[in-house]
Amino acid sequence: xxxxxxxxxxxxxxxxxxxxxxxxxxxxxxxxxxxxxxxxxxxxxxxxxxxxxxxxxxxxxxxxxxxxxxxxxxxxxxxxxxxxxxxxxxxxxxxxxxxxxxxxxxxxxxxxxxxxxxxxxxxxxxxxxxxxxxxxxxxxxxxxxxxxxxxxxxxxxxxxxxxxxxxxxxxxxxxxxx
Amino acid sequence: xxxxxxxxxxxxxxxxxxxxxxxxxxxxxxxxxxxxxxxxxxxxxxxxxxxxxxxxxxxxxxxxxxxxxxxxxxxxxxxxxxxxxxxxxxxxxxxxxxxxxxxxxxxxxxxxxxxxxxxxxxxxxxxxxxxxxxxxxxxxxxxxxxxxxxxxxxxxxxxxxxxxxxxxxxxxxxxxxxxxxxxxxxxxxxxxxxxxxxxxxxxxxxxxxxxxxxxxxxxxxxxxxxxxxxxxxxxxxxxxxxxxxxxxxxxxxxxxxxxxxxxxxxxxxxxxxxxxxxxxxxxxxxxxxxxxxxxxxxxxxxxxxxxxxxxxxxxxxxxxxxxxxxxxxxxxxxxxxxxxxxxxxxxxxxxxxxxxxxxxxxxxxxxxxxxxxxxxxxxxxxxxxxxxxxxxxxxxxxxxxxxxxxxxxxxxxxxxxxxxxxxxxxxxxxxxxxxxxxxxxxxxxxxxxxxxxxxxxxxxxxxxxxxxxxxxxxxxxxxxxxxxxxxxxxxxxxxxxxxxxxxxxxxxxxxxxxxxxxxxxxxxxxxxxxxxxxxxxxxxxxxxxxxxxxxxxxxxxxxxxxxxxxxxxxxxxxxxxxxxxxxxxxxxxxxxxxxxxxxxxxxxxxxxxxxxxxxxxxxxxxxxxxxxxxx
Numbered sequence: 001x002x003x004x005x006x007x008x009x010x011x012x013x014x015x016x017x018x019x020x021x022x023x024x025x026x027x028x029x030x031x032x033x034x035x036x037x038x039x040x041x042x043x044x045x046x047x048x049x050x051x052x053x054x055x056x057x058x059x060x061x062x063x064x065x066x067x068x069x070x071x072x073x074x075x076x077x078x079x080x081x082x083x084x085x086x087x088x089x090x091x092x093x094x095x096x097x098x099x100x101x102x103x104x105x106x107x108x109x110x111x112x113x114x115x116x117x118x119x120x121x122x123x124x125x126x127x128x129x130x131x132x133x134x135x136x137x138x139x140x141x142x143x144x145x146x147x148x149x150x151x152x153x154x155x156x157x158x159x160x161x162x163x164x165x166x167x168x169x170x171x172x173x174x175x176x177x178x
Numbered sequence: 179x180x181x182x183x184x185x186x187x188x189x190x191x192x193x194x195x196x197x198x199x200x201x202x203x204x205x206x207x208x209x210x211x212x213x214x215x216x217x218x219x220x221x222x223x224x225x226x227x228x229x230x231x232x233x234x235x236x237x238x239x240x241x242x243x244x245x246x247x248x249x250x251x252x253x254x255x256x257x258x259x260x261x262x263x264x265x266x267x268x269x270x271x272x273x274x275x276x277x278x279x280x281x282x283x284x285x286x287x288x289x290x291x292x293x294x295x296x297x298x299x300x301x302x303x304x305x306x307x308x309x310x311x312x313x314x315x316x317x318x319x320x321x322x323x324x325x326x327x328x329x330x331x332x333x334x335x336x337x338x339x340x341x342x343x344x345x346x347x348x349x350x351x352x353x354x355x356x357x358x359x360x361x362x363x364x365x366x367x368x369x370x371x372x373x374x375x376x377x378x379x380x381x382x383x384x385x386x387x388x389x390x391x392x393x394x395x396x397x398x399x400x401x402x403x404x405x406x407x408x409x410x411x412x413x414x415x416x417x418x419x420x421x422x423x424x425x426x427x428x429x430x431x432x433x434x435x436x437x438x439x440x441x442x443x444x445x446x447x448x449x450x451x452x453x454x455x456x457x458x459x460x461x462x463x464x465x466x467x468x469x470x471x472x473x474x475x476x477x478x479x480x481x482x483x484x485x486x487x488x489x490x491x492x493x494x495x496x497x498x499x500x501x502x503x504x505x506x507x508x509x510x511x512x513x514x515x516x517x518x519x520x521x522x523x524x525x526x527x528x529x530x531x532x533x534x535x536x537x538x539x540x541x542x543x544x545x546x547x548x549x550x551x552x553x554x555x556x557x558x559x560x561x562x563x564x565x566x567x568x569x570x571x572x573x574x575x576x577x578x579x580x581x582x583x584x585x586x587x588x589x590x591x592x593x594x595x596x597x598x599x600x601x602x603x604x605x606x607x608x609x610x611x612x613x614x615x616x617x618x619x620x621x622x623x624x625x626x627x628x629x630x631x632x633x634x635x636x637x638x639x640x641x642x643x644x645x646x647x648x649x650x651x652x653x654x655x656x657x658x659x660x661x662x663x664x665x666x667x668x669x670x671x672x673x674x675x676x677x678x679x680x681x682x683x684x685x686x687x688x689x690x691x692x693x694x695x696x697x698x699x700x701x702x703x704x705x706x707x708x709x710x711x712x713x714x715x716x717x718x719x720x721x722x723x724x725x726x727x728x729x730x731x732x733x734x735x736x737x738x739x740x741x742x743x744x745x746x747x748x749x750x751x752x753x754x755x756x757x758x759x760x761x762x763x764x765x766x767x768x769x770x771x772x773x774x775x776x777x778x779x780x781x782x783x784x785x786x787x788x789x790x791x792x793x794x795x796x797x798x799x800x801x802x803x804x805x806x807x808x809x
Contacts, residue, residue, distance in 0.1 A: 019241055023233035030197055032240060045437070051521065052439055052486040058770075062439065069462055084205035088212055088222050089194045092230035101708075102774070106629055106668035111238070114231045132196065133232045134239070139196050158192040165224040168231070169631055176630075176669065 010046045013053060014039075017060055024064055024093055028071040030136050038070045064093060109175070110168060117167035125160045132157055184218045187211045191222055195229045216635060327411065334407035340400035434463035435503050436487035438470075440607075446473020447483050464503045471500045472514070481517075481606050490521040491533050491544075494606025496552075508534040515552035517606030522546025522565075531568075540571040540586035550604045556588040561603040619683070619789040620803035621673040621773070623647045630669020632777040640690075640740055641785040642802035647671050648784075649777035654699045657730050657778055661723045664706055670774045673787065679768040684760045684793055686742040687731045688785040688802070697735035698748070702779035705729050705787070707763055708772055714745050714761045722746065729761040730778070740785050741799035760794065 014021070018039070025035040045066065046053060053059060087094060118126060131142045139153040190200055190208045200208065212219050438449075449456040450469040456462065464470070464485060472482040472495050483495045489506050499514025520533050522545065531543035537553040540560075547565025551558060560569050566579040574591035578584045581600060586592035623646045628634065636648045660667055677683060691701035705712075706728040714722045714729040722745075723730045733747030744760025765771050775784060788803055 019234055019237040022237035022240065023230060026233045026236060027195075027229070032236075036240075049437070049486055049488050051490070051492060052437060066437070073463075084202060084209050085191070085194050085200065088191060088209060089226065089229075091223050091226040102665050102668055102670070103629060105665060107234075109668060110227070110231055111235060114228070114235060129232070133236050139193075139198075154189070154193060154196070157196060158189055161192060161195070161225050161228050162188075162221075164232075165221075165228045168228065169224070172668075173631060 010050050010053060011043065013059060014043055014046065014063070017063055020060065020093075021063055021067060024090075025067050025071060026136070027090070027093075028068060030138065032136055038067055041070050042067055109172060113168045113171040113175075114164060116171065117164050120167065121160060121163070125156055128153060128156050129160050182207050182211050184211075184215060184221075187215070187218050188221055188225065191225065195225070216637070220634070330407050330410040333403065334411065337400050337403035337407055340396065340403070432465045433506075434488070435466055435468075435506055436464040436485050436489075438462045438464070438483060439486050439492070440481070440484040447471065466503065466505055469500060469502045469512075470495060472497050474498055484607065487533075489533050491518055493518045496604065496606075504536070507531070508536055510536045511551055511553045511558075512538075513554060515550065515604060517548075517550045517604060518544075519548045520544045520546050537586075539588040540569055540592050543568040543570065548605075550606075552604075558586045558592075560584050560586070560592075561598060563600065563603050563605060616676075617791040618793075618804040619675050619677060621675060621787040621789070623785055626671040626673050626775070628671050632669035632780075633671040633775070636783070638783065638785075641783075642688075646690075646783045646785050647775065649703075649780040649782050651777070651780050652693065652695070652700065653777070654779050655777070657702065657704060657722075657732075658724050660704055660776055660778060661706075661725045661728050664725070664728065664776075667776060670706075670776050671784070672775070673773045675771055675773070675789070676769060677765050677771045677789065679765050681791065682762045682764060683789045683791055684744070684762050685729070685731075686744050686760055686788040686790070686793060686797060688740050688742050688788070688799075689731070689734050690740045690783045690785070691734035691781070692783065693735070693781050698733075700779045700781060701735035702730060702732035703782055703784065704776040704778050705731060705761075706774045706776065707765070708774075709766045710763050710771070711766070712761060712763045715757065715759050716746075729763075731761075732779070733757075734782065737799065739799065740783075742788070742797045742801075744796060758795070760796075763789070 021042075022035055022039060025038050026032065029035055029038065042063065053062070118129070121129065128142055128146075131137045131145065132139070137145065139157065140150050142148075143150040143153045187208050190204060191212075194200060194205075194208075212222050448471055449462065449464070450471055451465065452467070456468075464487070470483055470485065474497060481494045482497050482499070484492065485495070486492045487503070487509075493501070493509075494517040495501060496515040496517075499516060500512040501514070501516060502510040502512060504510050516535070518533075518535065522532075532546055533544045535542040535544070535551055537551065537558040538555050539553070539558040542549070542551060542560055544567050545565075547567055548563040549565075549567060550561040550563070553559075560567070560578055561583045562578050562580050564580050566577055569576045569578050569584050569586060569592045571586060571588075571592065573589070576584050576592045576595060578595045581598055582595035583598045583602075584592050584595045622642055623635065626633070626647055628647075632649050632651070633647050634650065635645050638646045685705065687703065687705065689703065691697055693700035704723055706723075708727060710727050712723075712727055712729045716722060730746050731743050732745075733749060734741070734743060736747060736749060743757060745757040747757045749756055773787065773789075775787075786802060788797070790804070793804070
């Protein structure tokens, strides 16, 4: 007899939000292994108490809140540090609540645009961006790694983000026009 | 606006994306600037989006690697030995087994720690294992340095193996000791009368203890070797390559009993934990002894905090409530009002309570039900919505069933239950969900979330909030072209609000068409509410949106300045606007709703959207909603 594989609703919901959540936790902790550990802890908590998900009005916001708490517990984040600016550093997550088909399509298109825009970055900028996001290094470690000044790395990251933002905007506008 | 420059603001924000702590003062200054400066705010939002997209790209890459054929062994090993105390298997994402292995691993880890603590005698501090050095880190080393690093890494790995072996052996020894530790009946006899059986048992124990001593020495050696390898690696790298592990002073922290799930707007709501105040946020876990306290609120009780307890209860707290999460099976309502929904446990035995609410005057013993309790220092009122509970104190008890109420006063048996109406029971969110939905909903431009770049915020003194949505591009897009496959259009402004299902709401949109070139071609938007049924009266020229969940709001150019349009208001110049009957919408489900505004014929400015159960005729252009009138 063929075995049946039932995915429980909690895992189903987590899988649905997994990539977005992983990105959010990476934003909080910077380390891929640690981010994955936090998501796993989150899964365990939810599997133990699935009723909490049904009580949450905005599931993604709830998952983010819980993940944030777990991350804070590990890093003993100070309660005020970063809080004032959080609504701006986390604006892109705050703006995203319940899954919405159009928003998901927009996200996919933005990701595709980002991928193409990254290819157009100068080699060094692309390398620094890769170290920041893919390797998870902070500007100080990047500076140490490539023997550069920390300020130079910060400026490079700032310019890279700004030029990516402009490029994405332009690309999406061109695609809509065509 | 603050004095800090736009460039500096964005640079500081950029540093915050990279985890740099700016300090509260600078953060406040940056945030204040962003609040005031529209162009900086826009740039900040774009940067936040780009930062998030970059992280999502990484997340996507990680996921696609995982779903590939196999994970590289090194990556699996790295994860297994990453900096955690918990012992865990390499396999992940196995939902059916997740609970089982987590519990097993926790039990094993706890046992190991208990063994070590029980036997350390002098000191109950256990060193946390060092994180494993990452052999994949690319470096530009000299050959001698590379050799030193390799040697230190090998030594670290050897010591790690020895440490793990010793730990496993200790666990096994402890298990065997437990097995033979039960004394036989003869232990009370004098030594010369000890039975052969007992003598054999004591010898075995002595052997085990000797062996255990050896293993502990071995463990200590392994840990020291690992420390030395760690220091050597740090020296080779010229810095602390791996953070020194924090000692664990207790075998495990207190086990969380629940979690905050929702917060209202009560600014005084807080957790009091061990004499300190902890900021409330959704997801905050609740530990034994935590007090959740809500501050003063409005006269009619509302839900200020909701929490879920792992014992299977969800609890809504009204204003001015203080509740102590005592342990896994009970809480203490010190003052105020709660509404609790306790799930029945099908595996529970018939005796004993699943959960208990204790108050000064009487306790409530629950097996599974929904009820409301309010308590003061000398009186407790219990209202049952469903099921039945025992309401008791030292003087006696009452069984209170669904739609009954009992009041207990300190020092006497709780009062006999009396019948009550369901409407008399405060039912937390179940009440609030109904009460929060307003008959008149006014959505003003700043409440919108902008997706894509069709819309932006601009200042406009003629608008109700001095900030309007503007779609500045000169364009004419066919309404049907847009609504035929609306999901393809990914640029819009979206509002979220609460409304009831199966109720007719009329929609009025206050807007302005500023174009002087062919104004009648540049004066329309489309509103789309997913999961709704919209009814739009037929327009005079262009027809309607062509689908049952969207409507065309058109003809803004026929009046000067901002005015309310209730559908297709296109007309011949000398005629009255035809949209005397506005578009109406019925939502398919109650609660949170979405309304998206698409740019169709632009430039257009939108000030506000009024969703009303009563406003069937066009409001005065100067009105901003049900009450407000423009200056």
